[in-house]
Amino acid sequence: MEKLPKLGLPVIIGIVLVLFLVVKSAVTIGPGEGGVIFERLGDGINTEKTYGEGFHIVAPWNDMIVRKVRQQSISDEMNVLSVNGLEVKVNGTIWYEPEYENLGKLIQTKGQDYERELLDPAINAAARSVVGRYTPEQLYSSKRDVIEQEILDEVTKLLEGQFLNVKRVLVEDVKLPPTIKEAIERKLKQEQESLEYEFRLVTASKEAEKVIIDAKGKAESNRILSASLTDKILQDKGIEATVKLSESPNSKVIIIGSGDSGMPIILGNQ
DSSP states (O other), rough: OOHHHHHHHHHHHHHHHHHHHHHHHHEEOOOOOOEEETTTTTEEEOOSOOSSSEEEEEOTTTEEEEEOOSSEEEEEEEEEEOOSSEEEEEEEEEEEEEEEEGHHHHHHOOOOOOOIIIHHHHHHHHHHHHHHHHHHHHTTTTHHHHHHHHHHHHHHHHHHTEEEEEEEEEEEEOOHHHHHHHHHHHHHHHHHHHHHHHHHHHHHHHHHHHHHHHHHHHHHHHHHHHHHHHHHHHHHHHHHHHHHHHTTTTEEEEEEEOOOTEEEEEEEOO
């Protein structure tokens, strides 16, 4: 009985040590994350394997570095110069993701904070290069899609071989000095009004052409009709009208002859 307390203390210590090692060695990697092992007694970051989601056991003297490997985004506001040297502010969002199989190499070469060390400088350099090709008016109005694609191309080139892929670039806003912005808006408004005025002129011209064509058509129709109305036709039409008039129960018509043209001469109509 006296031996039990002496045996129980080492057992308790052993259980505590085992629990400590289990807790220290157990690592859970969440959804959309990946992990690489940092070997304290070895060569540092193990670049050969990236651990996926789930529960993992690692040696207690090693550390598991866990980072997101799904697509992510960061937003930033950059001060850049246009082609004429005017300072503009560009608000943009970048979608990116690390190369899963090369997560260890990315962390080994750029550190765990690789967004700040690698992505931010590349984005700023690409934005300055691309925005510097355009005027403020182009940046403000019609070149947004083109600028986004050119920034994406520039960033892709800068990050080539760096184990980090940029998927999309969105330029959300371009802020110009108030005086420049107002001048551009006035110019765009004047251009719009000019286009609207030209449209009204074209519409009015087409309406006038339509009226002229209709008038010419009617004149030609009357000319053809007049040419077809011979004396014989007029005589027949007159006789026909007189006969209809004489047949009316309320009319009394006396025809005493016809004129030189053959039209009947009506003596009376009551």
